[in-house]
Each structure stands twice: as C-alpha cells, then as structure tokens.
Amino acid sequence: MVLHEAVNRAGGRAWSFHDARLDRVIDNGNHLVLSGNAEVLAHCDRIGTTPLLDIAPRAELPFLDLARGDRWLLRLPSGLRDLVTGGLRLPPGTALSLAADTRRLLCADARATVAHAIPGRGPAWIRVWEPLSLAVLNAPPETAAAAPLAEVLRRTLLRGGAASRPITMPQGLGPTLVDPALARLARRGVHLALRRPLTGLEARGDRITALRFASGEVALGPDDAAIFALPPEALSRLLDLPMPGPGQSILNAHFRVDPEVAARMPPLLGLVSGLSHWVFRRGDVLSVTVSAAESCIDASDAEAPEARIWREVAQAAGTDAPPLASRVIRARAATAEVTPAARAARPPLKPYANLALAGDWLSGALPETIEAALLSGRAAARSIEA
Ligand SMILES: Cc1cc2nc3c(=O)[nH]c(=O)nc-3n(C[C@H](O)[C@H](O)[C@H](O)COP(=O)(O)OP(=O)(O)OC[C@H]3O[C@@H](n4cnc5c(N)ncnc54)[C@H](O)[C@@H]3O)c2cc1C
Structure with a gap:
C-alpha cells in the first residue's frame, strides 16, 4: 500500500514546525477539539497519543467582550446534579433566547444559512451564534449553512459537559496526530511517497485503471483500489464533477511573551467585539x-x-x-465554501467502483474539522473493503 502526498510532509492542514523567529514549536493554526469528537479520541487511542491530549477538567470557556470589557464564563453541566447546583453558566442576556434559537437551528432545512435559521440579533447573536459560526464553520452566519453547525451542536454541546470539554494538544498537532500515525502505517508496511502530486487518472468503464504522477504512471490491477483524500480544488483537476469553491482564510498570530504575562491568561479565551476570536496559551506563546x-x-x-x-x-x-517576538500565518482558503449551495454541490463518495473519496469536506453532515476528516477517511476505507 502506498500513501502519495503532493508536498514534502504529511499532515495536510494540521502540522507543527519550529519557528525560528519565535524559537518555539508552533502549529500552522490553532486547532480545538471537544471531548465529543469521538473519532479524534479513537485516533489518538489507536496511535498511542491519548496522554498527549490536554482535556480540560470541565466544559467551560472564559470570554471577554473587548468593546465593553465584560467577562463571562460559558459552562455546561456534566450531569443533573451539576445542573441543579449551578453548573450551567450562559453569557449574560442570552438565557431567554438560546433555547428557542437552538430549536430553530436544529430544525433548519438544508437550504438555510445560520442567519436565516436564527432571526434575533440581540446578545445571543453577538455572544453565541456569531462566534460559533465563525469558529465552527469559518464563515459568517449570513452565508454559512445552518445544517453543519446544528450537527456539531448535536454531537457536542447538546450532549452536555461530558461531550463539550475543550481539548488542546500542548505538544503540537504533528507529534499528537500525525507523526505517530505515520509510524503506525510504516509498521504495517505502508510506503509514504512524498512530493508526489497526483496529476491524472485513467478509467475504463466503472473502474480506474491507472494513477498518473509527474514521475510516471501506476497501473491498477483488478484487485486494486484507491482513496483520494484531497481538497476540492485538487479533486476538481482530476474529476469532472461538481465541487464547492474555496472558502475563507484563517489568520493566526503567534506572540512570544514574558512567561509572567502568559501566566495571566487562561489556556483558552474567547473574544468578541474585536478582530481576534480566540487566544490559545501554550507555554509562553499566545496564539490568536x-x-x-x-x-x-x-x-x-x-x-x-x-x-x-x-x-x-x-x-x-x-x-x-x-x-x-511574533509570527503571523494566514491559511488561504483554510476551508471550502460552506454555503448551503456549496454543501449541495459535493460529489458522490464513490465515483468509480474502485475509487472512494475522503476529506473533511465530504463527511456528510459535519463541517470541516479533524473529526470530519477522520470519519470520512474511515468511511472511505470501509467502502473500498466492501
Ligand atoms: C488554520 C486552520 C485552523 C483550523 N482549526 C481547526 C480546529 O480548531 N478544529 C478542527 O477540528 N479543525 C480545524 N481545522 C481544519 C482541519 O485542519 C482540517 O479539517 C483537517 O486537517 C482536514 O484534513 P484532510 O485530510 O481532510 O485534508 P487536508 O489536511 O487538506 O489534506 C489534504 C492533503 O492532500 C494533499 N494533496 C493535495 N493535492 C494533492 C495531489 N494532487 N496529490 C497528492 N496529494 C495532494 C495535500 O498536500 C494535503 O496533505 C483548521 C484548519 C486550518 C487551516
């Protein structure tokens, strides 16, 4: 089995490197997962990196409103007893509308944007729905599809505190998610071929018969199959099928600060009414x-x-x-377009009998996340084995 990768490293959009200016190992961009992301937890369990996950003891996140100076805690209870003893804390002014808004979001049809599904523009909009749409969908609520946000809520926040504890990876995405996975593949005899972009394919009837690379062609026998785990723009060069367009970029600004300044910050802080959305603390680096x-x-x-x-x-x-010291990294088209129309324009998952498609944007109901990438990869593998 061969894993062909276009660039000189594995990991795709989730990778770590030593930054000379900061003199620290940083991730290309901050990644947050929640304890309800069962597939991420299962992946770390398989590759032996569960001890590297920093799982917050409680499902709570501090927030700061930069314009008004207000601070609050969003906390979800971990059970009935916790709920009764005050374990639920919501942003100020949101309690009345949140239940009705959530119901509307969960019932929204596939054509609705977040802004269509949720009509109010009061405190819950500013303090919950806008930040959630930007964080989860990487798109403003006016254009982002409601359905993938609803699915994330179903799998995490609506299941309570146990499924909503923030998880960060203090050692970095590479050491936690990627490098041990590559080592596991190598032990199983998988060959990693770097700098090998797929440039085309040959097909006969309902099967693909060869993969084309700059360095030559690889013929596929009657028992061979392939999985393409590619972003939409790369896949559109290989298959003549409808694809979503590029979505928005994500900008990450990493600041090395005096350790005393870093120590004043929580591990994770949500910000509203400013340009910055989240601050992650890792050692003496604050990453926005x-x-x-x-x-x-x-x-x-x-x-x-x-x-x-x-x-x-x-x-x-x-x-x-x-x-x-500081470093700014802008991930252009960090995710694919997530409008209702773009979600409807995703290609079929098995365009040929021996070709399955994978990737975070193809995981069905979820938006583009590590959880979605892992789920879709496993589904593609199962469909090839079937
Ligand atoms: C800045 C940033 C912040 C994010 N924050 C979060 C977060 O907080 N939580 C979260 O869960 N997710 C987050 N994500 C999303 C997460 O990184 C992705 O969902 C996940 O990495 C997608 O994995 P993937 O394998 O589907 O695609 P990718 O990681 O894009 O991998 C695709 C691979 O295909 C390779 N490739 C492309 N063309 C070819 C070709 N022709 N031949 C061979 N190989 C090719 C690419 O080089 C790449 O390695 C973030 C993403 C970014 C960019």
Missing part, C-alpha cells in the same frame, strides 16, 4: 485565531491586523509591554 479573515479584516484599515490583534491580546492579558 481570526476565522473567516476576509470577512473580518477591513482592507481599508490603516493599522496592520497584527498590531490590532496584539492590542487586543494586551488588553486581555493586562500588559503594556510589547511581545518578545
């Missing part, structure tokens, strides 16, 4: 995520996004000192 960056960054603003993001972090951490 701006999702759907095209929608959020005003191109006419004279101030560079990095300077504005740092001001917001400094406000949250209560410091006047500048960062010791």
